[in-house]
Amino acid sequence: MADASVKTTVDKVIEELEARRSFLVEAGAGAGKTTTLVEALEHSLQSQGKELKRTGRRIACITFTNVAKRKITERIHDNPLVTVATIHEFLWEIIKGFEAALWREIIEYNESLRTPEDLSELSSPLPPVQYVDRRRRLARGEISHDEVIDLALRMVTRHPKLTRLIADCYPVVFVDEYQDTSPKTIRLLLDYLAGAGRQSCVVGLFGDSMQKIYASGQGAIAHPKLTSITKHENYRCSPPVVAVLNKVRPALQQVAVGKHTHGEVHLFLNSALPSGQARLNAARQHLAELGWSDDTTSYLMLTHRGIAGALSYDTLLQHYQILGSRGRDKLLDNDEPYIEYFSRVEALCRAFRALDYAALTTLLVAGRTAITSHRDKQRIAADIRQLIAVRESGTIGEVLDHMAQQHLLSVPRKLSDLERRRNVKILEGYEAKLAEFSNTLREIPYEEVIRFVEYREQRTPFHTQHGVKGDEFDNVIVIIDDASWTQYNMGKMLTGQDLEKRLERSRNLFYVSCSRARRGLAVVFLTDIPHDALPTAHDWFSSGTVHL
Numbered sequence: 001m002a003d004a005s006v007k008t009t010v011d012k013v014i015e016e017l018e019a020r021r022s023f024l025v026e027a028g029a030g031a032g033k034t035t036t037l038v039e040a041l042e043h044s045l046q047s048q049g050k051e052l053k054r055t056g057r058r059i060a061c062i063t064f065t066n067v068a069k070r071k072i073t074e075r076i077h078d079n080p081l082v083t084v085a086t087i088h089e090f091l092w093e094i095i096k097g098f099e100a101a102l103w104r105e106i107i108e109y110n111e112s113l114r115t116p117e118d119l120s121e122l123s124s125p126l127p128p129v130q131y132v133d134r135r136r137r138l139a140r141g142e143i144s145h146d147e148v149i150d151l152a153l154r155m156v157t158r159h160p161k162l163t164r165l166i167a168d169c170y171p172v173v174f175v176d177e178y179q180d181t182s183p184k185t186i187r188l189l190l191d192y193l194a195g196a197g198r199q200s201c202v203v204g205l206f207g208d209s210m211q212k213i214y215a216s217g218q219g220a221i222a223h224p225k226l227t228s229i230t231k232h233e234n235y236r237c238s239p240p241v242v243a244v245l246n247k248v249r250p251a252l253q254q255v256a257v258g259k260h261t262h263g264e265v266h267l268f269l270n271s272a273l274p275s276g277q278a279r280l281n282a283a284r285q286h287l288a289e290l291g292w293s294d295d296t297t298s299y300l301m302l303t304h305r306g307i308a309g310a311l312s313y314d315t316l317l318q319h320y321q322i323l324g325s326r327g328r329d330k331l332l333d334n335d336e337p338y339i340e341y342f343s344r345v346e347a348l349c350r351a352f353r354a355l356d357y358a359a360l361t362t363l364l365v366a367g368r369t370a371i372t373s374h375r376d377k378q379r380i381a382a383d384i385r386q387l388i389a390v391r392e393s394g395t396i397g398e399v400l401d402h403m404a405q406q407h408l409l410s411v412p413r414k415l416s417d418l419e420r421r422r423n424v425k426i427l428e429g430y431e432a433k434l435a436e437f438s439n440t441l442r443e444i445p446y447e448e449v450i451r452f453v454e455y456r457e458q459r460t461p462f463h464t465q466h467g468v469k470g471d472e473f474d475n476v477i478v479i480i481d482d483a484s485w486t487q488y489n490m491g492k493m494l495t496g497q498d499l500e501k502r503l504e505r506s507r508n509l510f511y512v513s514c515s516r517a518r519r520g521l522a523v524v525f526l527t528d529i530p531h532d533a534l535p536t537a538h539d540w541f542s543s544g545t546v547h548l
């Protein structure tokens with residue numbers, strides 16, 4: 001029976017909240033940090049909800065990932081007394097009302113830049129400051145992600161009154177995954193907000209320094225204002241998976257206490273097979289024979305390029321690089337006219353196949369496809385059937401032509417502009433590049449679009465290793481391709497001999513990836529590991545099977 005006098009982590013957190021002291025919950029993967037954060041939120045809402053409502057205050061809960069944002073918002077039933085936001089959203093929220101002070105800081109910030117903008121001819125009155133999702137253009141009052149953090153820190157440093165106002169508005173600020181929050185944000189929260197305001201603002205940080213996977217992150221924190229709270233349980237992973245985590249991280253020994261009491265661990269080196277896909281296929285086959293199915297398994301890869309190769313949309317991904325350094329991001333963010341249109345084409349075909357007439361009608365109406373008579377419906381059904389066939393065997397150009405001929409989903413202005421301009425003969429610079437992009441895109445098999453959209457809409461079991469932070473799956477296959485990105489090298493990590501930074505980067509990402517598994521974990525090396533990595537490989541995976 002549990003000893004009632006033993007305090008749980010959430011009890012300790014509540015104690016700090018009630019004493020108005022800031023705190024740090026630092027614990028390993030699967031220890032229940034996010035769960036504790038949610039429980040602490042629920043407690044605060046129960047005990048202070050009425051007071052918060054009466055005084056117009058809110059609790060801020062800053063999350064790093066959308067997974068966590070969704071999880072937390074759901075758990076507290078979207079309670080309006082809590083602002084669940086990313087750090088950028090939160091910081092913008094607190095500074096956006098202070099236009100005059102913001103402009104003063106922007107001008108100073110501009111001067112600190114290596115290539116400042118010419119702000120000598122700013123119009124009067126000054127344009128409103130806007131936070132945009134693209135490159136900064138300070139002369140127009142447009143700031144971007146980096147500026148939000150920098151300006152917020154400048155504002156609280158210079159204006160104690162503003163700091164007090166923010167602290168009064170948000171007497172409690174929780175931060176999930178603090179380790180990947182920037183040092184400037186941590187300074188703002190701990191040096192300025194913590195303890196400020198009439199109620200003495202409480203900053204509660206939750207995270208794990210070893211799960212820092214972004215270079216811009218703060219990593220470990222020691223701060224005099226923080227009470228440290230830690231825990232050694234792992235509620236997520238099965239005992240053999242926890243055994244691997246304990247080997248990777250000997251300084252923190254966890255105990256598996258979750259409901260997954262059985263599990264399995266595999267390390268596939270398969271060095272007799274040629275490097276690459278053949279090793280993954282062999283591992284998949286072996287695991288399938290042991291009962292692993294794609295329905296309960298997630299595949300974690302280091303790069304988008306790797307996923308594109310595995311799912312066969314690599315020509316498409318490669319093609320978007322013609323659009324410059326942000327080309328690939330535009331594709332992945334659905335932020336480009338062609339891919340935005342194809343996503344709707346795919347949604348149309350999916351709704352048709354699923355006989356989801358409500359979704360189908362919404363898409364057709366939004367795409368200005370006329371449906372006024374029974375004959376229209378019959379014609380549209382025949383057109384979509386043909387479209388489905390063209391999609392599977394034709395090129396992107398053939399699908400676009402089919403859509404235009406059959407008047408299915410009218411082509412948006414931005415896309416028709418691109419299509420019109422691709423045949424213009426005398427174009428220069430970026431315009432010429434865009435025309436080349438459109439013309440060559442049309443030659444790519446449309447099948448690649450189908451597979452890409454499935455990936456982007458999370459209908460495949462593939463994820464990037466960075467993208468699964470905070471998430472969990474029954475079975476996880478971590479795919480390692482040490483030839484894919486020079487910033488990481490898991491083979492060298494096993495030898496313990498590498499550049500210090502790369503060693504840490506690789507080890508943290510490996511730890512994050514392996515710790516997503518609830519039941520089964522398989523690590524598959526597509527490349528050969530160095531010979532002197534073998535002893536560690538055997539040691540780390542001694543709770544499972546090493547397939548040589």
Ligand SMILES: Nc1ncnc2c1ncn2[C@@H]1O[C@H](COP(=O)(O)OP(=O)(O)OP(=O)(O)O)[C@@H](O)[C@H]1O
Nearest residue numbers: 028029030031032033034035036235236469470471
């Ligand atoms: N006290 C608890 N009792 C039972 N299950 C728990 C408890 N705390 C957490 N869990 C479960 O353990 C899993 C991991 O919890 P959570 O995501 O909160 O951990 P975490 O420390 O934030 O993990 P990570 O840092 O690896 O993302 C979840 O499935 C959660 O429901």
